[in-house]
Every structure is written in C-alpha cells, then in structure tokens.
Amino acid sequence: MHVAIASPPANMLIVTLFYPGGREEAEVLFAPLLALEHVANTTKERPYPDANTILTPKVPWGIRRQYHGVAFATPLRVDFLKSLADSLAELRSQVSPDAAPSMIMLEMTEKENMGQLPVGSMAFAGRQLHHVCFVVARWSIPEHDLVARKWVNKTAAKFDAELERTKHKEGVDINLDAVRVYSNYDGLLLPPKQIIGTNLPRLTALKEKYDPKDVFRTSYALLPKKSTSL
Incomplete structure (x- = not known):
C-alpha cells in the first residue's frame, strides 16, 4: 500500500492499494480505508499490466525531478506527518505552480515474512523492519533547481532524524546500520555499496x-x- 502526501491543489492523501486476490477479500481487508470520505475512488479489480500503470500519471516525462528514498518506522506521529504536509505546501508556495506534481509517498509493506531471512541470504538488502519513503520534487523551470533540490535533502534529513527518535525514544527495534535506501529510487544516484550494503x-x-x-x-x-x- 502506498500513501502519498500530494496535491492538487492543496494537500491531500492519495492511497494506492494492491491485493493479490479476489475483490471481495480485498474489500474486507481495506474496509476501514474504503469507508473514509474521499474525493475519488478508482479501486477495482484489474489485470496486472493495467495495475502497473496506476502511478504513471504522477510521473510525466519532460520535467525536472529529483528522487530520494529514505527509511521510516511505524507507528508514525501525527505531528511528524503534519510537518511533512506543511513542508510540501511550503515548497509549492516557493515554486508554485511549478512544483505541483511533487509528493511524499510512504510505502507500507508487511515486513515480518521478509525479515525472517537473513540479509546475507539473498541479494536484496531491505530485509529489515523499517519501511521506505519516496521523496520526489518535480518542477520545470531551471531557476527553481536549487530550491527544489534543497527541499528533497531537507525532507530526507527529517526522516532520518525521526527514525532515530523512534528507536531511541519509542524503543522500536530498528537497525540504524541497515541499508536505508532503495535501488528503485536511488539506483542512479548512489554508489552500489550504499544500496546493496x-x-x-x-x-x-x-x-x-x-x-x-x-x-x-x-x-x-x-x-x-x-x-x-x-
């Protein structure tokens, strides 16, 4: 499940759901979310090639962008989530409307089974109990390069600080030495050692x-x- 803090034009939550089974089972599983008041609901049973294009409209070609993958742990504080929404609104106020497609996307993945295997047993380095967030700034005017890139780095630093706070103050079992980036988001920007560990x-x-x-x-x-x- 992906939960994105995004626009238009003001902040709203965009939730992308995936269930590898029948519609009735999925509706039972996601009933609390489906019951919430919503602007639009496009959930339906669809073939995988179609499902694999759900986020395509949010990643258009021909614009400037910077991605960064960062780690977080649950539960997330409401105040922290509000600070992320405020930060995104601030970016749009500085670069508006150029930065409207920017977003902060939280990947909520069940980690228990994945974490049962040792990290060294397979190539995938993300067998820890933290989740991954996709921080992305999108804009089209070169004059906004510095502001947008600084926002990505600042937001990533917020997640790092919150992860450490969650471990030390909440006592959540988090390995801060684990690989905390994701190759799909940072594969072209970071050295292999930082991604694969x-x-x-x-x-x-x-x-x-x-x-x-x-x-x-x-x-x-x-x-x-x-x-x-x-």
Whole structure:
C-alpha cells in the first residue's frame, strides 16, 4: 500500500492499494480505508499490466525531478506527518505552480515474512523492519533547481532524524546500520555499496560469473570499468 502526501491543489492523501486476490477479500481487508470520505475512488479489480500503470500519471516525462528514498518506522506521529504536509505546501508556495506534481509517498509493506531471512541470504538488502519513503520534487523551470533540490535533502534529513527518535525514544527495534535506501529510487544516484550494503562482494562475484560482459548494466554498475586504452 502506498500513501502519498500530494496535491492538487492543496494537500491531500492519495492511497494506492494492491491485493493479490479476489475483490471481495480485498474489500474486507481495506474496509476501514474504503469507508473514509474521499474525493475519488478508482479501486477495482484489474489485470496486472493495467495495475502497473496506476502511478504513471504522477510521473510525466519532460520535467525536472529529483528522487530520494529514505527509511521510516511505524507507528508514525501525527505531528511528524503534519510537518511533512506543511513542508510540501511550503515548497509549492516557493515554486508554485511549478512544483505541483511533487509528493511524499510512504510505502507500507508487511515486513515480518521478509525479515525472517537473513540479509546475507539473498541479494536484496531491505530485509529489515523499517519501511521506505519516496521523496520526489518535480518542477520545470531551471531557476527553481536549487530550491527544489534543497527541499528533497531537507525532507530526507527529517526522516532520518525521526527514525532515530523512534528507536531511541519509542524503543522500536530498528537497525540504524541497515541499508536505508532503495535501488528503485536511488539506483542512479548512489554508489552500489550504499544500496546493496554487505551483499555487494557476493553479488559482484555472481555478476562476474554469469554476466562477465556486463550486458545488464542499465542501473548501478557492479563491475569496475575496464580500460579501453592500448
């Protein structure tokens, strides 16, 4: 389930639901959400190719953007969520209407089963009990570059501080040394070590064995660049 703080034009919550089963079971599971007063409700049973395009309108081509993935833990404080909404409104007031597509999207994923396997057992580094948030600024005017990028970094820092507060003051079991970014959001911006963590040496060895020519290299680089000089 994704919960996004977004617009138009004022702040509102956009919830994207996914259930790998029948409609009746999904409606029972999500009944508390479906019962809330809403502006629009487009939930329905749909084929996966269609479901995979639900968020496409929020990610248009041809605009400037900066993404950042950050970690958070539940439960989230209401005051913290309000501060995020206020921060997003402030960005839009500074860059408005250019920054209207910007949003803060919280990924709510059940982590218990995923966390039963040790981090080193598979390549995926996100087998911890925290969740991931997608902070994204979108704008179209180069003059707004600095303001928008600063907002992304400032918002990410808020999440880092809140995660530490949740651990130390709320006593939530969080490993602050775990990988707290997500390759889908930061894969083109950060070095592989920061994304894959302790699994990098093993993953690099598998890459050298099964893809020595580095055919699959559209995201982060696992193999060192080879010199082409004679």
